[in-house]
Structure formats: C-alpha cells, structure tokens
Amino acid sequence: MAGRMRLPQGGFVAHDELLTFTFNGKTYKGLAGDTLASALLANGIHMVGRSFKYHRPRGIVSAGGEEPNALMQVGDDPRSEPNLKATQVELVDGLKAKSQNAWPSLEFDVGALNGLASRFLPAGFYYKTFMWPASAWMTYEHFIRRAAGLGVSPRQRDPDRYDKTFAHCDVLVVGGGPAGLAAALSAGRAGARVILAEQDHLLGGALLNTQGEVIDGQPARDWIAAAEAELAALPEVRVLKRTICYAAFDHNFFGLVESVTDHLPRPPENLPRKRLWKLRTKQVVYCAGAIERPLVFADNDRPGVMTASAVQSYVNRYALRPGRRAVVFTNNDSGYGAALDMKAAGIEVAAVVDARQVPAGPLTERATALGLRILGGFAIVAVEGARRVKRVRVAELSLDGKTVTGVPEAIDCDLVASSGGWNPTVHLFCQAKGKLRWDDEHACFLPDAAMQTGQQSAGAANGRFGLGSCLREGTEAGAAAAAACGFAPSDTAASQAEDRDFLPGRWIWLVPGEHPLGHKAKHFVDQQNDVTAADLKLALREGYRSIEHVKRYTTTGMATDQGKMGNVNAIGIVADEVGGHLPEVGVTTFRPPYTPVTFGVFAGRDVDNLLDPVRRTPMHAWHERNGALFEDVGQWRRAWYYPQHGEDMHAAVNREVKAVRDSLGILDATTLGKIDIQGPDAAEFLNRVYTNAWLKLGIGRCRYGLMLKEDGMVMDDGVTTRLGEKHYLMTTTTGNAAAVLGHLEDYLQTEWPDLQVYLTSVTEQFATMTLSGPSARRLLADVSDADLSPEALPHMAYTAAKVAGVPARIFRISFTGELSYEINVPASFGMAVWQTLTTAGERYGITPYGTEAMHVLRAEKGYIIVGQETDGSVTPHDLGMDWAVSKTKDFVGRRSLSREDMARPDRKQLVGLLTKDPKEVLPEGAQLVEKVLPQPPMPMLGHVTSSYHSPNCGRSIAMALVKGGLARKGETLFAPLGDGRTIACVVADTCVFFDPEGERLK
Amino acid sequence: MLLIACPHCGPRAESEFHCGGEAHIERPKDPASLSDAEWAEFVFLRDNIKGLVFERWNHAHGCRRWFNAARDSVTYEILAIYPMGSPPPALDPRRYV
Amino acid sequence: MIETYLRQSALDHLGLAGHSTAAPTEAGVQLSEKPLPVAVNLRGDSGDAAFVEAVREALGLALPTLPNTATTGEGLALLWLGPDEWLAMQHDAAAFAEAQLATKLRKALDGLHAAVTEMGESLCCLSLAGAQARAVLAKGCPLDLHPRAFGGSGHCAQSLLAKAAVTLLQVSDAPAFELYVRRSFADYLWRWLEDAAREYGVAVVRP
Structure with missing residues (x-):
C-alpha cells in the first residue's frame, strides 16, 4: 500500500499504480493521481518545512494553490525548481523533493532559535534594524536570505523549452468546477468558441473533494465525466487542463500558463515544458470557486492543523487519513462536512468545536444525528505539540467572543480541521479592476460591478455556495456570454442538485486564547510570511491605518501567498481593532500573478539566437566567408572590420582606412534607410521637413538634408536625390529608418493631408555598395556603361545605368571625403554584383572595409553621425551646421531654434579635439574639464563623442560636445579617466582633420 | 494589451499600434508669430487627464494610417474611433477625482 | 554580364533545396520558401473611378476595396494593404518581370495621383501549410x-509574427498561408518558424 495512512480504496487515485519518490533523501511510495502533498500525508508526514521568520515547524494546511507552508525545492540541478507548492505538484515516478527553509535539517533547525527570540522579531523588524547604514544593506541581505531559505535557483542553464501562443475565443471560462462546467456547456452548446481553463489535471473542482453529491439524479462523478465528454465533442470548445489563469489584463486579455510535460516522467523531446497562453476573449465567466478561511487561534500553525475542506479533499479525493483522531473547529456549517467524511473514513472525531452558540445547518444536523460530540459556543484556545498536534484545549467563548470562560478541557488529537468561512476567489475579477462588495451574511467580499465589459462571475466565485445555485448560475452565465457574442442559447435546462449553503455562521476574526494576545502563543494570520494578529495590532499602534500600509509593514499577504488564505482574516482583525466595519477597511490591490509563474514561460522561444532578429544584408554570407567581425546596429548585423592574417582590430582598421585613401575600398551600405517619395508635392514636403531648401533641386541631383524634431533638436540626416519630375529617394541613418518614415507619415497624414505625396520604404529593395577611393571611377568604368566623367556625373549627382550587367542606381556621394559611388542594385543581385566588383577591383587593390573604418574616415572629415555626435539635445547651430539651415522658410523645428534658451552661450557645441600627445586616443564618452581637481565632483564641460587613431593624419583625432565650445578654440581641456590618468587635449580650429579643402571629392 | 479597432483593418492587438499622444493639437500655421511661451505650450505641454482623453494612434504594423481615439484613461475603455481632422465627439468627460 | 541564375533569394544561404522533400508529408506543418517573388506596391485613391479602372485595365484584376481581402487572377494577386495601398504579387516570374509590371502600371496611371513602387526584391515569401x-x-x-474571424482563403492582413512585420495571405482553406516578410528578417523568421512548429513535426518541402 502506498503509505500507512492510505485508505484501501476510493478517491481519484489509481490504487494499483505505485510511484516512488524521495523527500529529504528518504524514499516513499505514492499513487498515480497523488500530489506531492497527498503522497506525504499518506505516509504520515505532516511536517514539511520551517517557517520564514521564526523557523517554526510547519505542516501541510491546504490541498490547493492557497498552500502557505508546503513550499518545496523539486528536482535536481539544472531542473531544480524552488517554491513549488506540494499541494500542486503532481506526483511522478522518481520525483525528488526537499524542504526549504530548514538548516541543517528539517528535524533539527538552527534557525528555530529565532522562535525563542521572537519577542525581538516583531513586525517591521527588518525595516527598523537593517535600515542604516544604507551601504550595509547588501551585507545584511546576504545573511537574511540565507537564514530565510527562500529556495535555491538552479545554477545551470535551464534545459527546458517554453512556448508562447496567442489565442482567441468568444467565451473564456476560468475554472472547471460545477459552475465552470455548466458555463462551458451552455456557451459551447450555443455554438460559441469556448476555452475552459482548469488548473488541475481533473475537472470537477470542489466536487472532487466531497462525497455523496448528486447531480441530475446521478453521482457527481458521473456527471463530470459526461460533461467532459460532451465538451470534448464540441468542435469549438477547448478544455485546457493543468492551465492556470494567472492574470487578467485590459480589454479581456488574459495570461494563462499550461503545464505541458511536468507530469510526465519522460517528456517527449518535441514538447515544451510549459506554454504561455496570451488569450483575448470577448466574454469571460469567472468560476474560480472559493477558498476556505482558516480560523485564527492560538498556535494555529502546528503541523496537523488544516482547513476542513483540505481534510475532506485528502480523505475523499486522495483516499487517505490525514490523522487518526481529529478535532474539528468551525464557525459555520461546512466544517461538519469534514467531520462526517472523516467518520466515514474511519477517523475518530473527538469533538466538533463550534464557535456558534447554537450549531445549526444541514450538515450540523447530520452530525448531530450520528451522535458526534458537538461543543456549541466553544473555541480551541491552545494547541500542543511542536512537530505535530498532540492535544488541544477548548473552552467556552464569552458572549462577545472576545474572551473565554471556564476551565479549558484538554482533548487528545493528531489532527485539527478548521473552518472560518469561505472567500470567493475574486483575484482575476479584481485584477481586471472590478469592484467588490461586502456580503454581511456570508462574511466575504463578492464581485460587484465589473470595470470591463463582458465579465461575469458564477458559482462560489460569485457567492453562490450551494451546488444547485452553482450549476444554475454557471448555465445562465455561459448562455448570456454566448448570447452577447451573437449565439442563440440552446434550450437545455440547468442541471439540478441540492442547494446547501454553509450558513449560519458566527464570524469571529480572532479567536481568544488562554493568555493575552502575543503572550506564550501565536495567532498566525499569514503563515507563509509569519505574520501574527499581534503584528497587525502593533502596526496599528504604530500609526499605520491604510490596509495597504499595514500589509507592507507586516508583510501580510505578500509573496506567493498573495493573501489567498489570510487577507480577509487580517482585514477583519484590523476592522475589529479600529472599531470599523470590514468594507471600510477595504482590500489591498490585487495584482498579477495569481500564482507564481516561472520565468522561462515569459522568455518563451525568445532566447539564444531567436532573442532578437538578426537582420542580414544580401552580402552577409560573403562577409562571413571573408572573416568579417560584426557589430550590431539596431537589429542589423554589419561587417565591422575584416582582420587578415592574425591582425588585431587596430591593425585591420588602419589597413582598411589607408586603403580607401590610397586606392579603393568597398563598403556594404545596404542598411541605410531608403524612403521612396512620389507625388506632385514631394519637393514642398521635403522643404517642410528638412532645414535647408529643396524647391530648386534639379533632376538627377543629390542634396544633404538635416531633419529636426519640433523641439529643434537634430533627429536625422542623409542625402536625398531627385530621381524624376515628382520622384525622390531619401536616405536615412541605419538605426533611424523606421522612426524617420513614421515621423514623415505623421506630418503628412495629420498636419498636411492636402499635400499629394506617397511614401514607401524601399530600404531592402536594393543592395547598396559604396566604392570609395581615388580608383573608384576607374573600377566602376570597367564594369558599368555609365558616363562617369565629372561633367556627366559630378559630386552630388545621380544616374541610372548598368553595373555588372544589372540595372543600377549610381549616386556620386561621399561619406569618406574620397571620390565615392553608392551603387544600388536589386537585392537579389547584390551578392553577384559585390563579387564582380571585388574581383574586378583586385587590380586596384580593392579592400572591403567595415563600419569601424567608415567611422574613422568620416571623422577625419568631421562628418557627424546622428546618435553619436547628437543625443536629442543638439541643434544644427550646436553642430556648427548653420550652413544647412534656411533663414527664409518654415520647417519642422524652426521656431524652436529661436527660443531664448537656444542662444545660451554655455550650450554644448561640437568641436574638434587634438590630444597633446598624438599617440594617445581619448576614450569615447570621456568627460572634459577645465581644471582637474583632486577628486570628483569637478565642473564638467562636456564629453568626447568620437575618437580614433587616424592613420591618414598620423595621430589621434576626436570630436566632443563642449559647453561654449565654439568660443574655446585653442584652449586646453583635460579628460580625467577612471584609471587615474588624465589626458590633456586642445580644442582644434575645426573638426575637419583631413583634406579641409575637399580636393579629393572633385 | 488593448484591443484597438483600426478604422480600416478592424480590431487588432495594441502591439500593432503606436500611440501618438494627445490629439487636436494642431501645428500653428505661422510659428514665427508665436511667443516662446506659446510655442513651448504647443511643443512640450500636455494635459494628461484622468478620465476621457482624445489620442492619436497609428496602425504602425498594419495599414500605417493615423486616426483618433477617445479613451477613458482609468478604465482604458475606448469610447470612439474617428478620423484625423474630425472634431472630437461629444462624450461624457468622465472626470475622476 | 551577370546571368539571372546568379540571383539569390533571401534564404539562399540555407540551401533549402538540399534538405527538402517533394510531396506533402505527414508532418503537421510544411514549410518552404517561394523564392524571388515579384511585388509592386500601389498607392492611389480608390474613390477615383479613373484610378480603379486604370488598375483593372492594367492588371485584369479588380482592385480589392474590402479590408483584409485579396483578388486573384492568373498568376497575379492583388492584396489590400490599407485604404489607399495595395500590393500586386506574382510568383515564378522572370528576372525583370517586376520592372515590367511596374512600368505597365505607371503607364496606365499616368496623369493620376498615384504611386507605383517595386517591392519584390525587398520581400521574402514563406509558405506555411498543414493541419x-x-x-x-x-x-x-x-x-x-480562425475561419470565423479571418475569413479563410483570399484574406490577407499586415501584422506581426514574432518580432518581424509580416503580410499574411491565406491561399487555401486547407489551410495554407503565404507570409511576406522583409528580406533581412527572413533568416530569423525561418528559424523561428522551424522552432515554433517543432512540436507538430515540420517538413521542409519544395515550393
């Protein structure tokens, strides 16, 4: 038999399918259908961990996702996962689990000394003690974390794969209990596209935990099976088991996590471990049921104290006895369900301690009829037994329930089942910003008005606790949701069942003990965070009033718990203390996720080489074959430099830079943005978006343009060519292509819709290669039919011709200061033309050069790069580019240039910098100062934007943005570096370090 | 993630769109005639209302067209979609305190 | 003189022909690249009868004016991209067919405010089919x-697929789709599709 406490038959476990697992190194047996928690209980193990702060022994409290104590480290590195709730881990053969928060062992724990010192660990202890000095927090945190034992992340890389998918439906049903099944059935029968999400691997919800329920005259078990079969047969209905809806976002968008393979001992290779569903639905029906509240009594955290419904679940669903002799402690009728089921399973029920003076209700009557010992108006005032309940003491409650009277009676037991009422699971409804209302009768918060359209709650999640009501409300909600999507409801009636509530109840938030609160015993409100009723009262005494502040100060309802068990009790205790009513205290904000979600799910397949697109040019494979190293420019991967024969970067870049000036280089410039502009108003449009004049550009001519945002700051630059009468081609910087097109479309569509212009991105239509160097014309003449004479094709001119037999656009423009041709050919011909040019160019010593050499070449000429010399705070004047700004027309950003602030003399302006030692190269980003002080801070004047060794100048060159820089020519500035060195440099007369007359362009 | 009804392509996920901020702020016809303060008002200052807001949206990964939307900035409910150049629809301003 | 066989499709470097199968397979998904599509982007005013007629004349196809739809004729598809934007698509065409198609349209639209732009070189067409x-x-x-929402064969949309912008055309109710993605993203998207399809079994087929 799988465990000494296992019942011989019954439940939803396979009694003939034995599984082996280990817990803290010891081997045990469980059954298929078990959770880790039920398998442990079947082996008589209650104590599974130590508490967070006091290291008190803790046991399994619940049978579901609300479990605060049974947090486990499951599996071995690298598949080790911390903080899993044993109540949710499906048992698989070979599973290995370890307790958290116990060192060196669960049985003997050093941290338990904290329990002895607990007088000194009140609420806010960490805040008060470890605040100062702030710099020491890192040290404190290290020790706190080790002592608190929050589980261990795997050290190796996660070997599993995770999937993400969008999904759409008409009706999402959250929860596969009776209300959810009824809702899915009625929506599905009407023809709607339905997704039913159930976190469990079985449908049925709370019905799985009870016995004897009858629906439509048949056992509930059979009704569930029939419902599941019908749902499976409906083509537009999808049932997602093992799928938790963890978040509700805006416009009926939901996050769900499906556990695909965790329950399989040997998962197939092709399946992801988990799948994130990003679901958009038109309608949602929340049928997430309700969670039983434990009662807050003295030492209510002893192992063996569980919720009454958890006891029922272990008895009925998992066919085991969680104890031999039990005491039930309840304040409502539903606790009697546990008493009845335990008795039927052969567990001795020593007493039902009922806080109600006059116990009543349908289950109470059945218990009375069976002759169970019922103590009306009584309470548990003490629990004995550190590692397992041994005995409780019970006493009569005073009329107001605030004190106890008489001499307590001791009752021996090893199990306490407690019921303090029920909280509808309203988390998702509230995440979707729905409002709650307080139900005085049931003492719980219920969904009130939904903030978003198409949201309903049904069943226990909506405060309908009777099975018959659940089924009826689920059916109606499903039909209404389908109808809202345009599907006529089918005429099948709701299933019928007994309608039993858990009323009447006596709502006592804090059960008095034998001693004043906080003395000799602890009343736990939140077991996971070790928050007691005394902590809450301390927070109130210290002046906290808002429940949000009380939560943060005491940490109640934080971490994986998210207040599922303790929050309403905490609010009740706060309300009692401040003399208010619960709804006035209010609830804390519900935020996703409802339960923890492993990070891998969010990463999905966006990892490794799918992390971000790598954009390749048509010549990419050539660059790879020729040994290029690459750099990322936006998502593009551009050839950076091509080291040869063991060259380092410096040597390679020097060689490339020299080659361009000496003879000929070739650059892959495909990534430059290209925007095709057509229409009769194209010139007028350019005139408005560029700072310079465009109305008189001739056909076949190119012009450099500077583009500003409306705030006057440089946004982009590039060359635009007039291809035809009404046809222009604009180029943009590589990283800005999409932003510039967006900027242009914005103005065109929203400010100037009367302009007849069409814009189309053609960046990728062409492979672009730049021939640059004194031999560029000769090579191009060898392979092209174009007239390349300076008269026919002068600098800043364009012609269409064939290059290597392929129709091409040839632009004579230059970013190096050398004679250059930018050649655009259809992208599919890019590789072939490139290969022709590099082969035919061998006689001129053609040298492929990368982006680094391009940067050096343009810096030698003082050409700026937007995004390097500019950072969104730089105007054309700051760049010394007033020559590119028209004085006579309006353009985007013009008015900003005459703002008072723009005339400030200390604006940062672009200057050339030359180091005093020509061999020293300033680091880009280095800060510049006038005077070096012994230590920072010192007044900073600006920073180096570009800096290179220039082989053509035979020294280092740099550009910098410097306060009042244009007026500082000849001044010496200093760059103090992080390594202690200081580099002295002089502000140059110009940024143009090479061929200042531009002779080489001619 | 919002679901936005592009007036041309129909309802699409927010990830296909780009929000262009407050609507109905027209570029001045003659910027040169504006004082620095007036120009700054146009370029930099926006209301950021809690309640009914009028916004510009662009279906950036769809038809690339701009349009206007009226949205409740508290509930995120989209109350109207209307073309560029149209006046804002008359709607309850939904001011929240 | 360069021969047109030297043209390279966006996924040329993957050598797909070398590991593809001929016929549809049992795999849940069949993937292929339809190399070197011809595509011409068309802008104009669909409210202008002269424009609509000129397009019909030039292409022998009606301009689709219903959002997210395409009209198809012999070897040619015309996709609605926006209220004033369309994409004319052609497969298995000669090297310079794109320029010819654009020229034909430009001629037909001469004198109207319209724009014709060659786009095929900038696109990669991926075919995705199977259950x-x-x-x-x-x-x-x-x-x-879903067929109820998207409309099935002959429907198209511009959207996102993973981190790439795509134009999607459903070409069969089987279902089968053509995905048009910018050329530089093709390598990324292909690898993404192979990975995403892994759990269903994926076969690389000849186009």
Missing part, C-alpha cells in the same frame, strides 16, 4: 486566424 499551420502562426501573431 497545424494556424497553431504555429498563433505562437507569434496576434491575429485571430
């Missing part, structure tokens, strides 16, 4: 491709 094709697309595309 699980929709499930694969759903992993990265926020569109609802």
